[in-house]
Amino acid sequence: MKALSAVFLLMLSVTGFAQRSDYFQQEASYIIRAELSPDTRQLKGLVTFTYTNHSPDPLDVIWFHLYPNAFKDESTPFARQMREMKRWGFTESQPDDKGWIDASFFHGSTKLTTEEKPDAIDEVKVYLPTSLKTGDSITLTIPFDVKIPKVFSRLGTENNHFGMTQWYPKVVVYDQDGWHPDSYLDYGEFYGEFSSFDVTLTVPGSFTIDATGMLQDNPSEQARIDSLISRYQTYKALTTDGDRQAFILQFKQDVLKAKEAGGTKSLRFVAKKVPDFAWFAGEDFLVDSARTSTGVLSYALIQPANADSWRHAARFASEAVDHYSRMVGPYPYPKASVVDGALDAGGGMEYPMITVISSGNPEGLNLLDQVITHEVGHNWFQSILGSNERAHAWMDEGINSYYEGRTMDAKYGADRSFLSDPSKLGPFSLILRPVGSHELNLHSLNMLVHKNQDLPNNLPASDYIYNGNMVVHYQKGALMMAALESYLGREKFDKAMQAYFQTWKFRHPGPDDLIAVVEQSVGEDLNWFFDPWLNSTSYPDFYVISKETIQTAEGFRTDITVGNKGDLFMPVPVQLVTAAGDTLFQTVFPKPEGTISFTHRDQVASVRLNPGNRIYELDFTNNGQGFQINVNFLAAVPSLDAYDINLFPVMDYNTVDGVQLGAGYWGGNLLTGDKLTLVTVYKGLSTGEPGYRFFFSDRIPRKLLDYIDWGGTFYDQQGFRKQEVFIRGTAGFRYYESSAELSVGRYLNDDIRYVNPLLIQDVDYQTVNLTLKAKNSTRAYASSFRSTISSSFEVNEGDPLFTRVDAEFGYRFRWESRSYAAIRLYAGSAFGTIPLQEGFFPGGSADPRREAFLIPMKGSVSLLDNLSPGDGLFMPGYAVYGQKGLQVGKAGFAVKLTLQKSGWMFFTDAGQVYKERKNFGSGSLLYDAGLGYQLGPIELLFPVWVSDPPKGDDPTDFRFVLKYNLTDILDQSF
Ligand SMILES: [Zn+2]
Incomplete structure (x- = not known):
């Protein structure tokens, strides 16, 4: 009878909108009793689980998620994904910080056979005693123990706060496509069966708890919550910092007293038609509350440190419920709470009726409201419309981000809904202007599109962890909805989405179900719209x-x-x-x-x-408004419709000119690489010598390769003139990236006053250069390859003619965030009449093309003499430029080994330079070894021993080299 009535209910919900004829939905209920032992981070529980099979298929097994096992060891899909995302917290944690679940499955008194999914200890298949036929129900009892991990992602504990999410044996969804035993991941969310929960939690008496569901029959606990609420109202009314500090101090003392009093309490929460159940517990929560116009309750559980910044949190949650109810459909649950909790998976995480927020509330930004609105909004696009988020993340994140933006626009204004008041951002206020949510979405997608790292919207979530591709789910998903709204008009759009909500609430809609309802509502075929937005990276312009x-x-x-x-x-x-x-x-x-x-x-x-x-397009500057210029100081949020010019002062120093003063500007959009220009002009105060630098570059995205950059550098400074143009094509896939760059340059050395004659010869020449690069950058392994061939040609009679080739290969293995072993191989050779600076120095390059512009040209400042860009052969023991005994050759090779732990490193090198190429194989090998410390891209190296020191020096003399690499700096910041 139960099965029949459920089918009848399903039929009643048919509202005339497009349905799948083969649709069915399983039914589950959980009665859970669990006791938390905070000191040992353990939870002991018992589930009485009832499952009804509404599918047409007899079931021999039921799959369960044992999500806490994701935190058990390094073998789990979660651990593998964290390493791939270069997040090391879990890998570097102590064994005791990790977590697990131990569960057994009984039918009556019979213990059932279980089987783990291969390679995934957090998914388990339970063999049923007999096949579960269509319409039949089965009840299992599941005793379980959880060791609660420290916070690495969602489930976890920190500072005696407990975020109890993905914590119990949870049934896997069985639908038309079968079972979905998808492991826990940090990036990649969930798919839950609509269930009813009756959960009794036993916790220390001093704890404050909120959960999915409503607290049942517990007047004393309700009175305790109410008194916490009125106490927080008192706090909010305080007017001086002193009073507020005294209040918090007293509050913390009371928390301690309550803890010392000991005892436990049992709290029962009941929820219906929810895809999951989460609860949050802590001793020192302040509590606030708000109610919507329709009586929906919002609690805010607030940590004392955020007593001020969270003073509007309950109201934000309540306003989100009101806005979404109006836009999408009435909120069906009685509560929508927010918890100020520990989380390491974004700024917030949604669960039915309750959401955990870890983001701060920086002044000037509406960040806290935005994150609360977003997470509360997930009650619609996650809880009520229970899509498979792992397979179609845009259906929750994308659509929800669109409505989040609309809510924020309505509250703060569309032109400032993300960043309202830049003047409150201290020094940044100079370069920032108000920014709306929609504009932020446009910039985010623009950046991906112009690097061709964009992906179609409708791929599985775990495909998006590279290159900032998560933007696709959130911002691109929101922009798709904004484009649809632009096409339909808001009224038709809202009607269609409301029909979708009414048709599919408390069910599992897929992309086709959404499209079918929208098409039926507006009365036209929209495949031309949805297909390219979901399945391609096409855009209009x-x-x-x-x-x-x-x-x-x-x-x-x-x-x-x-x-x-x-x-x-x-x-x-x-x-x-x-x-x-x-x-x-x-x-x-x-x-x-x-x-x-x-x-x-x-x-x-x-x-x-x-x-x-409102519609994302590839170029917004050609929409009829003409060429417009925005002038800013230093930098600014890029304009979409205008060309930005950012003015800045220039101050430089060298040992010949002394201080150089000047001014310059940079222009264009750094996010897209479009039409970048840089101009500086300056004058040396000692010599009166002028100098200038001019650079331009433009990007052609999505043609042939991922993108093509072309441009040039022209400058005249310190007696060196460079005139170089380049074209560079880049292509990549996930974490692989390769490029080919062709450049032609003239390098003119006019004034020997500026340069060290041991390094650089006063000679003019020009070359055609081809550089090939490839790299991958996963977190555990990284390898890179670069090779350049340069060939000179004659402009004036007597210009040196030569060809130069070099190549390097690097491989790095990382086992912790700050521990790695690296090997580097380098070899190069040159033919013809080579200018001194193009030769091979044991210590590295003389920077002949002036790419690493910090290299001192000439001077006696000993610190500058110890700078090295770290390229070429780079044996640090021989890196001190300008010193006696410097060797230079037409060929060379070097092998380097580095071991690093926590910034400290040991290195050793072996290499050789050859004066003439034909002497290859002759001469003695050079060695060095030393210690160093790395701070970001800068390394301070102490070669403790060199095998072949310059005459008069000792192998173990004190030496140091400061290595920096501009390319690395750029690589690390983008
Ligand atoms: Zn979200």
Whole structure:
């Protein structure tokens, strides 16, 4: 009978919108009793689990998630993903910090056979005593023990706070596609069966708890919560810092007293139609509460350290419930709480009716409200609409991010909903302006698209952990919904999404189900829209082809022809503003071109395609507004519609010119690499010598390779002139990246005053260079290869003619965040008349192309003499430039070994330079060995011993080298 009534309920929920005829949904209920022992971080529990099979298939097994086992050892899919994401906390933790679950499954008194999923100890298959037929139910009893891990991701404890998420044996969803025994991951969320929960938790009497579900029949605990709430109201009314500090001090003392009093209490929470159950416990929570207009309750559990910054948290949660209820559909649960908790998986994490937030509330940003709104919003797109988040993360993160943005826009204004008040951000206020959520989404996607690291929206979550691709789920998903809203108009859009909510609430919709309901609601086929947005990386790029206004009897007529240079075709709104201030809108569908006519009484003041940039497109500067320039000081949030010019002062120093003063600007968009320019001009105060530097670069994305950069560097400084142009194509896949760069440069050394004649010869030459690079950068292993071939050509008679080739290979194995072993192999050779600076120095390069611009040219400042860019052969024992006994050759090789732990390193090198290439194989090998310390990209190296010191020096004389590498600095920051 139970099964029949459930089928009947399903039929009632049919509202006339598109349904799958083969749809079924399983039914589960949990009665859980569990006792927490905070001191030993243990939880002992018993589940009475009832499962009803509504599928057409008889079931011989039931799969369970044993998620706490994700934290058991290094073998789990979670541990592997953390290493891949270069997050070392779990790997580096002590055995006692880890966690696990031990569960057995009984039917009556029979212990059932279980089997782990291969390679995943957090997924287990339980063999049923007899096949569970369609419509039948089975009850299992599951005693379990959990060792609660420290916080590495979601489940965990820190400072006597307990985030009890993914904590119990949880049934795996069985749907039309079968079982989904997906292991716990940090990136990649969940898929839960709608269930009812009746959970009784026994905890120390001093603990404050909130959970999925409502507290049952416990007047004394309710009175305790209510008194905490009124106590926090008292706190909020305090007006001086002194009073507030005294309050918190007293509060903490009371917490201690309650702890000393000892005892335990049992609290019972009941929830229905939820896909999961989470609870949060701690001794020292302050409690706030708010209620929505429809009576939904929000608690905020607040740590004393955040007593001030969280004073509006309960209200934020409550407002989110109101906004989403209006936009999407009424909130069906009685509560939506927020907990200020420990978490290492983003700024917040959603669970039904309760959400944990770990982000701060920096002044000027609306971050806390934004994260609370987002996580509370997941009650709609995760709990109520129970999509498979692992397979289709955009269905929760993308759609939810869109509604989060809309809520924030409504509360703070669309142009400042993310960053409202930059003036509160201290020194950054200079370079920041207000930014809205939508604009932030546009910049985020823009950055990925211009590096071609964008992915289609509808891939499994774990495919997105490289290159910041998570942006695809969140920001790109939100932008897809914004583009749909732009096309349909808000009213039709909301009606369609509300129909989706009503049709699929408390069920498991997939992408096709969403699309079918939206199509039916608006009455048109939308495959042309959803297919490219979900399954490709296509985008539109609208532009104005022509605009013509003619005078008519009634006023004017303007014909606007619009084109689309992109590969996603969709209609675009066009805005025309007249001189009298009238704003007219029309929509045109350029496929790839289309024309529309406006009739109006006054002259045209402006025309703008895609006003408000509501539809993401590849280029926003060609939408009819003309070329616009924004001038800023130092830097600024990039403009989408205008060219940014950022002015800055220049101050430099060298031993010949003394202090150099000047000014410059850089322009363009660093996020996209579009039309970057840099100009500086300056003058040396001692010599009066002027200098300049000019650089430009532009990026052509998504053509042939991932992207192509081209540009040039021109400068004249310290007697050195460089004129170089380059074109570089880059392609990659996940964590592999390779590039080929072709450049042509002239390198003119005009003034020997500036350079060290032991390193650099006063000679002009020009070369054509080809550089090939490849690297991978997973966390555990990294390898890189680079090879350059340069060939000179004659411009003036007598210019040196030579060819130079070198190659290096590096391999690094990392076993902890700050421990690695690395090997580097380097070899190079040159033919013809080589300028001194292009030769091979045992200590490394003389930076002949002025790429590592910190290299001292000439001078007696001993610290500068000990700087090295660390390229070429680079044997640190021989790296001190300009010193006696420096060797230089036409060929060389070096092998380097480095062992590092926590910044401290041991290195040893073997290598040789050859004066002439034909002497290859002759001469003695050079060795050195030493110790060093690494701080980011900078290394301070002490070669303790060199095998072949310059004449008069001892092998063990004190030496030091400061190695820095500009390329590494850039690699590490992006
Ligand atoms: Zn989310």
